[in-house]
Amino acid sequence: xxxxxxxxxxxxxxxxxxxxxxxxxxxxxxxxxxxxxxxxxxxxxxxxxxxxxxxxxxxxxxxxxxxxxxxxxxxxxxxxxxxxxxxxxxxxxxxxxxxxxxxxxxxxxxxxxxxxxxxxxxxxxxxxxxxxxxxxxxxxxxxxxxxxxxxxxxxxxxxxxxxxxxxxxxxxxxxxxxxxxxxxxxxxxxxxxxxxxxxxxxxxxxxxxxxxxxxxxxxxxxxxxx
Amino acid sequence: xxxxxxxxxxxxxxxxxxxxxxxxxxxxxxxxxxxxxxxxxxxxxxxxxxxxxxxxxxxxxxxxxxxxxxxxxxxxxxxxxxxxxxxxxxxxxxxxxxxxxxxxxxxxxxxxxxxxxxxxxxxxxxxxxxxxxxxxxxxxxxxxxxxxxxxxxxxxxxxxxxxxxxxxxxxxxxxxxxxxxxxxxxxxxxxxxxxxxxxxxxxxxxxxxxxxxxxxxxxxxxxxxx
Numbered sequence: 292x293x294x295x296x297x298x299x300x301x302x303x304x305x306x307x308x309x310x311x312x313x314x315x316x317x318x319x320x321x322x323x324x325x326x327x328x329x330x331x332x333x334x335x336x337x338x339x340x341x342x343x344x345x346x347x348x349x350x351x352x353x354x355x356x357x358x359x360x361x362x363x364x365x366x367x368x369x370x371x372x373x374x375x376x377x378x379x380x381x382x383x384x385x386x387x388x389x390x391x392x393x394x395x396x397x398x399x400x401x402x403x404x405x406x407x408x409x410x411x412x413x414x415x416x417x418x419x420x421x422x423x424x425x426x427x428x429x430x431x432x433x434x435x436x437x438x439x440x441x442x443x444x445x446x447x448x449x450x451x452x453x454x455x456x457x458x459x460x461x462x463x464x465x466x467x468x469x470x471x472x473x474x475x476x477x478x479x480x481x482x483x484x485x486x487x488x489x490x491x492x493x494x495x496x497x498x499x500x501x502x503x504x505x506x507x508x509x510x511x512x513x514x515x516x517x
Numbered sequence: 518x519x520x521x522x523x524x525x526x527x528x529x530x531x532x533x534x535x536x537x538x539x540x541x542x543x544x545x546x547x548x549x550x551x552x553x554x555x556x557x558x559x560x561x562x563x564x565x566x567x568x569x570x571x572x573x574x575x576x577x578x579x580x581x582x583x584x585x586x587x588x589x590x591x592x593x594x595x596x597x598x599x600x601x602x603x604x605x606x607x608x609x610x611x612x613x614x615x616x617x618x619x620x621x622x623x624x625x626x627x628x629x630x631x632x633x634x635x636x637x638x639x640x641x642x643x644x645x646x647x648x649x650x651x652x653x654x655x656x657x658x659x660x661x662x663x664x665x666x667x668x669x670x671x672x673x674x675x676x677x678x679x680x681x682x683x684x685x686x687x688x689x690x691x692x693x694x695x696x697x698x699x700x701x702x703x704x705x706x707x708x709x710x711x712x713x714x715x716x717x718x719x720x721x722x723x724x725x726x727x728x729x730x731x732x733x734x735x736x737x738x739x740x741x742x743x
Contacts, residue, residue, distance in 0.1 A: 363627075388627075390627040390667055393627075396623075400619065429666050433662040441650050442650055444650070
């Protein structure tokens with residue numbers, strides 16, 4: 292059975308991506324990163340619940356809290372505030388964690404090379420996203436080339452980004468069709484108990500559910516219309 | 518003054534690379550990685566001595582011991598033996614740590630983006646090396662593209678590999694000219710006290726010094742002719 296690593300943050304997009312990888316017939320090895328982010332504890336909890344739900348036993352939880360030490364992001368530096376969402380903003384918001392996805396992909400590739408996984412699934416999205424530079428298709432194309440060149444000749448690992456060109460609405464519809472348990476996922480950047488409903492990540496999620504005409508089953512402090 | 522991050526393992530190549538970066542007028546921020554390798558303690562000691570020697574105060578030591586957890590290399594897995602050097606071997610030796618340099622470059626880029634460094638210097642070498650796939654020029658070209666695409670538009674970070682096309686002999690001659698303190702560097706893969714003289718890394722180093730006609734000032738258990 293072919294094997295894939297899925298980057299499983301515990302968020303909605305990574306949960307849908309897991310469901311897609313399983314649906315494609317892959318046996319899943321799940322990778323989760325603690326990088327000193329505000330909601331680290333809550334994300335890890337969702338990761339564990341999703342692994343239980345999908346019977347994933349091959350798990351790796353990696354500490355990269357050096358990203359918090361390096362700083363430069365409101366997600367990892369408590370002195371920088373997570374701002375309320377401005378979805379029409381063209382600037383990169385301060386929740387951007389410098390080059391985070393490259394760090395994550397490098398770890399995933401090291402692991403994939405050792406366990407002989409053929410694919411790395413990542414739930415990156417360039418449509419309804421916050422405009423982070425490391426979530427775009429051309430970034431992953433460059434990463435693919437780096438993987439092809441930087442691993443052993445007999446290693447063959449393909450980056451899979453199945454939802455990169457979908458809107459949030461489409462991701463939710465797709466996930467809903469695959470019976471993704473949205474109630475155990477976590478997207479909020481701010482809180483560990485009840486989602487705030489107003490950060491970028493909550494806003495994109497609520498807007499997507501709204502457009503899909505599906506009720507988001509998690510609890511929010513407030514559910515604005517976006 | 519322009520700023521550069523140097524990947525400073527404490528080995529000879531990274532020490533020469535540091536000297537080159539200083540010589541080019543950069544203010545140095547030094548990055549060192551502990552990845553659970555056998556000689557972690559000794560390498561860190563050399564890193565600190567080199568930082569003292571070059572008056573580098575901007576230091577970051579990052580723990581990526583997840584690479585040891587992932588395993589797949591004799592450098593990080595005590596159950597796999599570090600073999601004696603076979604310099605004419607065309608196979609990748611078991612000291613290869615899967616995709617290590619990509620992990621290191623990702624960390625360096627995250628840090629560079631936050632401290633606004635314009636360059637990342639890495640002492641990779643594709644000539645007298647062990648044939649690792651992640652030390653070749655085309656790998657760094659791909660990494661450069663990933664950095665250009667995956668960081669903020671106003672970020673401009675250049676990977677510098679000044680010794681990639683030099684032989685070990687030439688690296689030693691260059692370092693000697695720049696008065697690199699070879700006596701405080703560490704290259705051995707096996708030992709933390711006296712270098713073994715027979716692992717791949719010792720063999721390449723000894724051969725280089727021999728060819729340069731310079732005496733390697735560190736102590737060895739044995740000094741074979743290669």
